[in-house]
Amino acid sequence: MHIVDRRLNPRGKSLENRQRFLRRMKGAVQQAVKRSLQNRNIRDVLDGGEISLPIDGMAEPNLRRGDGGIRDHILPGNRAFVEGDILPRPPGSRGGKPKDAGEGDGEDGFRFVLTREEFLDVFLDDLELPDLAKRRLAETEEETPFRAGYSVSGSPSNIAVGRTTRLAMMRRVALHRPRREEIEALQRQIEECEDDESRLALEAKLKSLTEKSRRIPYIDPLDVRYRRFENEPKPVAKAVMFCLMDVSGSMSEHMKDLAKRFYLLLYLFLSKRYKKVEIVFIRHTDKAEEVDEETFFYGPATGGTLVSSALAAMRAIIAARFDPAEWNIYGAQASDGDNAHSDGNLSGQLLREILPLCQYFAYIEVGEEGGDSSISRSPLWMLYDGIRSELQPLSMRKVCRRNEIFPVFHDLFQKRDAQSKVTP
Known part of the structure; x- marks a missing residue:
């Protein structure tokens, strides 16, 4: 089975990467939002904005040159060295991080722009109306009715007239129930007929249609449908x-x-x-x-x-x-x-x-x-x-x-x- 996802992509081309980054940097983002709130008013907050994240918190796994190991062979394609040459090990194999000018440690802040929804989600993440769950009503559930199709039984006030009429018509057509117009037309033919033999044939046909019409009711109890409701529990x-x-x-x-x-x-x-x-x-x-x-x-x-x-x-x-x-x-x-x-x-x-x-x-x-x-x-x-x-x-x-x-x-x-x- 093949499933084709035809949902429209959002405008952000790297939405998944952005969400992954926010999850990984959640703690740093929360601290940055709290720092930025000191000098911003509410109207600015409602528009989202730029925050600064410490670069130390953004460390990712990477490959680096190991401290140990001795190589005594030359790789193919080398033109600068021959067998027996001794090379000094490159210093600073572990890399470094940026520092501010002067003494002491420093860091370059990573500037990251949060949308309005992202900014508010971070700020409101740990807020809640106090003790909302203490009251009895907050812990119980109520039954809410919702439409759930049709049923063959129910209250007369819930009869689905449209569905009932449609099913009755389908049954009458399928069983070839004589229409009232056909019976009335046949009765007029009998009244106008002068030939006794033809009259007897028409009367026999009229009797057959009338009996068939009686056997096939206009609306049968099997046709009746009721609007069905089910109760859905909601907190x-x-x-x-x-x-x-x-x-x-x-x-x-x-x-x-x-x-x-x-x-x-x-x-x-x-x-x-x-x-x-x-x-x-x-x-x-x-x-x-x-x-x-x-x-x-x-x-x-x-x-x-x-x-x-x-x-x-x-x-x-x-x-x-x-x-x-x-x-x-x-x-x-x-x-x-x-x-x-x-x-x-x-x-x-x-x-x-x-x-x-x-x-x-x-x-x-x-x-x-x-x-x-x-x-x-x-x-x-x-x-x-x-x-x-x-x-x-x-x-x-x-x-x-x-x-x-x-x-x-x-x-x-x-x-x-x-x-x-x-x-x-």
Whole structure:
């Protein structure tokens, strides 16, 4: 048997070699991607880019001249030497590697261009929504019906009229069942016939056709076909991610840029790794609203600051559309930490009501450029820090510079042991 592969080749002429190289250099590529993230923004990352790989990690098996061995014969075709000549052994038989100028070791980096998909695959390789497999729904399976041809038995509501009619017509043609037009034409001939002998012959023929028509029904039970369905087990992993962002007047352009970059990366991660995860975007000033992706990232709205409005909107949406018994609920909030003093108690109360419904809640506090990311004294941070100490599934990080977004994102959403608890 001969098999001809007629699939179209991709544009890359060396696709197999490229994939083989990426598999072999996976560790070096991951390290190079992490280094390149320090000085690149998210928009550049989404386009892929060039990375530098150390040449030491690219060693391949090769042939070299051995150190030992003595030859006392001359190969045919030699014109330069005669028997008895002694030749010095060539130095540097092991080869070398490039060095940088000056003292110490150095290396020439190998420049390699990654596509957008390759770059994101490397970065998102070890990321996963925390504890997704802990919930019962993530471990069970549901039966999903799908079409599986036709059956000779079934519910009347599933009768395939087209298939049944076609089979009945095929059977009638095969058995030569008299058509109604033939019987009616024969009856008219009998009425118009005046010859008794011819009339008797026509009546006998009419009787034969009528009996044959009765023996061969128009639709036989054997002709009936029903649409057949089979149940296919599919794993249930329904999850919803709530993205909350402060766009109030206290948020500077730099802070908004950090928050938007974090959510751009979060949205990309969720869309790539979890195709069935639903994402709810909520932005707030002193009022909160559920918006689409475009408005969430690029809408011009601004105003005061009431964090409780966003938390109340999240709680209302959960109650209306996402039953915690059927959905894995995750939340992520970005803010500068400012909030009205009178709103603190209500915000804390709402967060305490929301956290038991969530598998995980991440709070990202964005600060001014050049600020200290290690500590925060903002009202919202102090409020959340007190709630975090109550062993709630809440993690908190602060970001002040662009190159801190990727490490913080990686830290918040790294793969965790299914049995381990979420650590702050």
